[in-house]
Amino acid sequence: MTFNPVKPPKSSELVMEQLKARISSGEFAPGTKLSSVVDLAAGFGVGRSTIREALSALKAIGLVEIRQGGGTYVSAESKEEPAESQSLFANAQSIRELLEVRIILETGCASMAARNRTEDDLRSIGEELALMEASLHDEAKGEEADVRFHLKLAAATHNSLLIPMMESLSERLHDSMRESRRLWFYGERAEARRLLREHTDIYDAIRQQDERKAFEAMSSHLLKVENVLREAIAGFDTSVRNP
Template sequence: MAFDQVKPLKGYELVMEQLKGRILSGEFAPGTKLASVVDLAASFGVGRSTIREALSALKAMGLVEIRQGGGTTVCLELPKEPGSADGAALFANAQSIRELLEVRKILETGCASLAARNRTGADLRSIEEELLQMETYLHDEAKGEEADVRFHLKLAGATHNSLLISMMESMSERLHDSMRESRKLWFYGERAEANRLLREHSDIFEAIREKDETRAFGAMMSHLGKVEGVLHKAIAEAENGER
């Protein structure tokens, strides 16, 4: 008699499933603020790192929002079919943005380099505005994401190359989708702080300000490479989970 192999759940998965069940049942209604990491750890009898992994997994499913210093809140709009934090759903999300990321690496590194060569003082002020917006909305994911997209589009504008500008503008909607999904994977895979993303954009800006084409190219490649690393990790974990 053959049986399907059973994969034992990790500690954070057990916590995540309990919280997920209470959210989907309505016990934790949309907008509800969850207990602190310290209190949840005490309630479940686990370490804080286990709680953080569980919350990051719920964030990847679109069930909660996590704000540094603001705690964790159940999303006001829950997905109709919340996926799994790992396995097929996460694998699909990673695969769906990998090709776009490959295009971005080719296109945006060139944009950064050319912007460093051609930018004007007005371009610098315009790009810096979005950098300041990203800092202002460091813990507001939606507004921070919008400023992030505008930063990349204005950087393309600083190239003063009409074809590059047109290509970036045509990708605007996909850029939104890419950044939204990669941020979910980023926070699930590494729980990286928003400050790191801000620093990476600041490095790109400073290179353009200094008219350093090589440094601008490298800073953009490094930024996109970090996201690519998270995607590869997500895909590898998903593939291992399917075996």
């Protein structure tokens, strides 16, 4: 007799499901401000990090808004069942396909940029890195700087074919980053800082003109994002099979 392995749910998942149920039932109406992280942690009998993770998960599926310094609110357009979640995770497969192209293309770009970059290129890429750091609490601005970082890195290759290839992907690249950031629960400052560190590693390798290090740093960064997407796709498949 064989069975499928059972993975016990994390505390944050249990908290998230309870809060989601109350939002879906209308107990927490749109616009309602949730209790503070401290109060929620005390109410659920868990640590604050567990509450933050649960709230980030709810934010990722569009059920709550986390306002920096202002608390957490039920989204004004919350639905009984997060339809946005369906479209978000349904897109994960095509996002993963785009990411596979990015891994092939951008690791080569990083390596070539390390070899061919000029001081002007380095200065331009560094400006986007600085903007990413300044936008740790602003998803939209951080996302824009992230896209420009990758496009400027491609420009630093000074390859007449690679540059237009990356530019042609720019719109899809923007969509990919937006969705992967949300899947990564980007509302957590710790995750934003980790993302910044990965981009800094890429920048440092290019600055040092270390082609191998630049290739590996870009590969490591994109593979981490791919792992997040794989988990999201697996989770979506499970929810479809077991509604």
